[in-house]
Amino acid sequence: MRLNLLLASAAVVAMSVSSAQAQGQTAPAQAGQPVEVEIDQGVLKPLQIAIVPFIGDHGADISNVVSGNLRRSGFFEPLNPAGFIETGLTLANAPNFPQWTQIGAQAVLYGGVTPRGDGRLDVGFRLYDPYRQCQLVSYQFTATQEQWRRIAHKISDVIYQRMTGETGFFDSRVVFVSEEGTQLNRINRLTIADQDGFNPTYLTQGDEIIMSPRFSTSQPDEITYVALGKDYSRIYLRNLTTGRTESLGEFDGQVLAPRFSNDGNKIAFSIIRGGNTDIYVMDLRSRQLSRLTSDPGIDTSPSFSPDGSQIVFNSDRSGQARLYVMRADGSGQRPISRGGGTYTAPAWSPTGNLIAFTKSGGGRFSTGVMNADGSGERILSSSYFEEGPNWAPNGRYVMFARQTRGGDTRLWTVDLSGRVVAQAGYNGRGTDPAWSPLLDTPPSNLGYGQGADSCPS
Numbered sequence: 001m002r003l004n005l006l007l008a009s010a011a012v013v014a015m016s017v018s019s020a021q022a023q024g025q026t027a028p029a030q031a032g033q034p035v036e037v038e039i040d041q042g043v044l045k046p047l048q049i050a051i052v053p054f055i056g057d058h059g060a061d062i063s064n065v066v067s068g069n070l071r072r073s074g075f076f077e078p079l080n081p082a083g084f085i086e087t088g089l090t091l092a093n094a095p096n097f098p099q100w101t102q103i104g105a106q107a108v109l110y111g112g113v114t115p116r117g118d119g120r121l122d123v124g125f126r127l128y129d130p131y132r133q134c135q136l137v138s139y140q141f142t143a144t145q146e147q148w149r150r151i152a153h154k155i156s157d158v159i160y161q162r163m164t165g166e167t168g169f170f171d172s173r174v175v176f177v178s179e180e181g182t183q184l185n186r187i188n189r190l191t192i193a194d195q196d197g198f199n200p201t202y203l204t205q206g207d208e209i210i211m212s213p214r215f216s217t218s219q220p221d222e223i224t225y226v227a228l229g230k231d232y233s234r235i236y237l238r239n240l241t242t243g244r245t246e247s248l249g250e251f252d253g254q255v256l257a258p259r260f261s262n263d264g265n266k267i268a269f270s271i272i273r274g275g276n277t278d279i280y281v282m283d284l285r286s287r288q289l290s291r292l293t294s295d296p297g298i299d300t301s302p303s304f305s306p307d308g309s310q311i312v313f314n315s316d317r318s319g320q321a322r323l324y325v326m327r328a329d330g331s332g333q334r335p336i337s338r339g340g341g342t343y344t345a346p347a348w349s350p351t352g353n354l355i356a357f358t359k360s361g362g363g364r365f366s367t368g369v370m371n372a373d374g375s376g377e378r379i380l381s382s383s384y385f386e387e388g389p390n391w392a393p394n395g396r397y398v399m400f401a402r403q404t405r406g407g408d409t410r411l412w413t414v415d416l417s418g419r420v421v422a423q424a425g426y427n428g429r430g431t432d433p434a435w436s437p438l439l440d441t442p443p444s445n446l447g448y449g450q451g452a453d454s455c456p457s
Helices: 017-023 059-073 097-101 145-164
Strands: 047-051 076-078 107-115 121-129 134-143 173-181 186-194 209-215 222-228 233-239 245-247 254-260 266-273 276-283 289-291 299-304 310-315 322-327 342-348 354-361 364-371 378-383 385-391 397-403 409-415 421-423 429-435
Touching: 047 059, 059 076, 059 107, 059 145, 107 145, 121 145, 134 145, 173 209, 173 409, 186 209, 209 254, 222 254, 233 254, 254 299, 266 299, 276 299, 310 342, 322 342, 342 385, 354 385, 364 385, 364 397, 378 385, 378 397, 378 409, 385 429, 397 429
Parallel strands: 047 076, 047 107, 209 429, 299 342, 409 429
Antiparallel strands: 107 121, 121 134, 173 186, 173 429, 209 222, 222 233, 233 245, 254 266, 266 276, 276 289, 299 310, 310 322, 342 354, 354 364, 364 378, 385 397, 397 409, 409 421
């Protein structure tokens, strides 16, 4: 995988993965100082961005959240504000460009917060390329005062999209299983938080064992999960907005690993029954149940392709856990993993071209990706123990659970290059992470080329 010289200018990082990876093309450089990205060699020169503290209520807070988001992406390096020469930037004026190029800023972001009479806030911002001396993007969001952090995530998405060419992922949430207590007295609860770990909320009380939470990609406020009690296992659907929770019903056997289809109309899951584990699909509208596999092996962890036509799953029918793909009706079952070791927990990328998985062998566990046909396998992260990869909504990052030897299990993220590996924002113990879709559709009108000083789009 190689992304060469991605960019068009000192301020535009231009990461078009689909075309660059597929065609091996090199984007032409324009005026300014281009940013080189050698992902196959693990080399990245992050874009130096100056994020000026926004003016107004919560302005500095918003700037700090944007700075943290962009830094964690691995593509940006926010400069220390103590080194800024120009101060007092407002939305009414453009930057003094030489004062920003002098400190090496390849992009300058600034904005302001204006209160409305109804108590809401208008948050406007501008992003400039100081080398070409033109405006890259300008936009304004309106929200309640309590939503200032959400607005910061939306601004981060706009900047990320403008600079990389890919949809952002910051205005999203993560649902996972949080853990507290000792090994002999452990409490796990269904928990949801912003993608940066803030605003964690417990959704269950700790009186059940929670497993495998997943979002509906068509309805970001709908999740499914398994709850185990003393004498039952149930699959639940929960609406995060209303709090309504309903069971899919009682099944003859233990249920495992529910996953929504991308249209939200079906759920695939496994049932352990009579010493055998097979995959079933339930139509949520009719509640009709269909059996997809009947092999004597363990078939589990189904994951739909984005177009709903196929399902990837893992099975030990060959004697060792491997990844298989079948049509959505259960026909055409075939293995796709080709390497040594065991493969589990497959997750189809929202972009449709990759499948993430957990691989174990040689005393270590790894998080990897492969093409949908099983070719091009790449290991992104390896450690003493890690499992359960799940994709960011833009298909660029994977979140998983990692445990150090003798330590606690935490949530981690890795990007597709394998270069940006970091503990996720949530500081507590957690497993089974699942990333939501973007909470809103990104704005379509971002002020490209609309001002007298706008950069050519």
